[in-house]
Amino acid sequence: MVASASAFLRIGLIQQLRRRRSRMVALEAATVAEAMRILAGGGIDMAIVDDALTVPPAGDRLVAMIERQPGRTLVIATHQQREVPPTWADRVRVIQGVIDGVLDMGAIARALPAALDEVAVDQDLRRAGPRNAPIVVDQAGRPLRGRPDIILVAASTGGPSALTALLRHLGPLRLPLVIAQHMPADQTAGFAQYLAAESGLQVIERGDGPLPPSAQVTVLHGGSDYRLTCGRAGQLRLVATAVAGNVFHPSADLLFGSAAEAGVSAIAVVLSGMGEDGARGAAAIAAQGGRVLVQDYLSCIVAGMPQATRAACPSAAVADVAEIAERLARWSRALIPRAAAMVGG
Template identity: 35%
Template sequence: MSRISVLVVDDSATMRSLIAATLRRDTDIEVVGFANDPLEARDAIKRLNPDVVTLDVEMPNMDGLTFLEKIMRLRPTPVVMVSTLTQAGAEVTLAALEIGAVDCVGKPGAGVTAAEAFGDLAMKVKAAARARVRPLGSAPVVEKREGYSGGDKIVAIGSSTGGVEALLTVISAFPENCPPTVITQHMPATFTKSFAQRLDRASAAHVTEAVEGAPLETGRVYLAPGGHTHLEITSGAHPRCRLVPADPVNGHRPSVDVMFNSAAKHGPRVVAALLTGMGRDGAQGLLALKEKGARTIGQDEASCVVYGMPRAAFELGAVEKQLPLGRIGPAILDLCSAAAPGRDQ
């Protein structure tokens, strides 16, 4: 099998060298070229036809977002963004993921070595090479559901690679009185606050980062903060968010499996969905939920950026029904509706 070809685009020669050195340690990857700015990158993409582009956010002659838009409109190619781990960098990177970048990594900075910052870069590049990239403007059509009447259900959603677009699509379908919802998305700590704000602007529901002890309330969506904790929900009639310091699970912190396993205590009260993502995180947890009587949904292969986590769950028998992305939000509300208990999608 041929190696994955990568074009590295960054205005810093030092950063280009660091990225290339990191990727060349993986024998499945070949760095085929470099570009200092988008103008050079445009010609290099035409000449080299790389499988994946790593793209800096801030560059001369044309910023990374503008160039990414041109790539996704004219020549859709898997892109991994390389961003400074700052608040401004987080907001720009989230915008890039919305436009169509497959994933992101943070640059080395104060107290962060290149080995730490780029530890999973090769893995993300290989996942990007397998990803489905769609032309800009081809976002999924979201089905609207009228007449949601509320109930006592809890919603749990897990996602990873491709999850920014997927979660925006699902949560934008939620009404102001949506069921209490917890989300774990694999994302650096610097990004989750900005992402919660972006979800909040896209939805009639109120979306925030989860905090320790927050009660799960109607109309509220709680996003697991990135960093050193996993998001769990407590047992009992009035569950709360719990942030648990612990080692990574399945290589992730926060982990979808940890959140799903904590939700399994609520059994039939839970409606859970596992969206696009690389790997297996969430598959075992979704199975535990299903075995406890929860309703479970998996995103289908055709609408996933990376059909990894939903595939693993489907193969375990954890998925009650697979659905395209645009139907998942309304289906969750159907299953949660007090007016239609047990109604199928």
């Protein structure tokens, strides 16, 4: 539901939503009464409400319904700078649209993607089951996205500087992160040490074998290709695999595609690089319901890989390295504590 007395704001919000979910069904409300009628009917996954509709006394009943409704709510503060009531802390996300006393539509547009990501995370948690639960599919047979198990990153030309910036911005990890940086075999050990020194994170080079259960950064051993597998107990393992005709190692397409094939819930990130490696594998991850992020083209040394990935996977989000890190950190913070509680019973 999108509720606002401003037709201009409703149109703008719905356009942004449909860029992310083309099959979304949006119900519009121009008044408090219309918004309450829609909420009372139930079945709303998300409500986006202009806070001008929540002004007392007419808006008091709408606020009460927002606090009770099972889906997440985004409140767009177009009326004034809005403080978040304690009752909204976990259920309602507020986007501040009033900057220095003036309505700023640009601020709303910039804040909306991150807010929608948080809503998506919350919906994933409510849908997610235990790690080894059977895959649930929608009516079209496509698996529904569950909580992420791992972050997979692909990079080539320009990748070392982008990876350094990514890890610096990322902060403490809450999910394991595996890097497929196109690099010769004799350089990846030194590169892992460099990333560790620059980021302060635990970074190791690894080839064939099990991935540690702890959240740390793994740089794939250069000059070889690896398939990601998942054992019955949920243990993730790298298996060295020869890819005929491949000249760029490690192969991001193989890493990404094998994760999707194994049913591993992954986030795929494609950074600066020449060629198309990662595009097909990222599309496979997206088809399984996973998220895909690509580096914005202007900040790339060579934008071939991100552009090819975006072409193969239209749902991929394009962002600069700092924003990619911020999204990964936010998803990890939101997911891991509650996911761990699920596993613990």
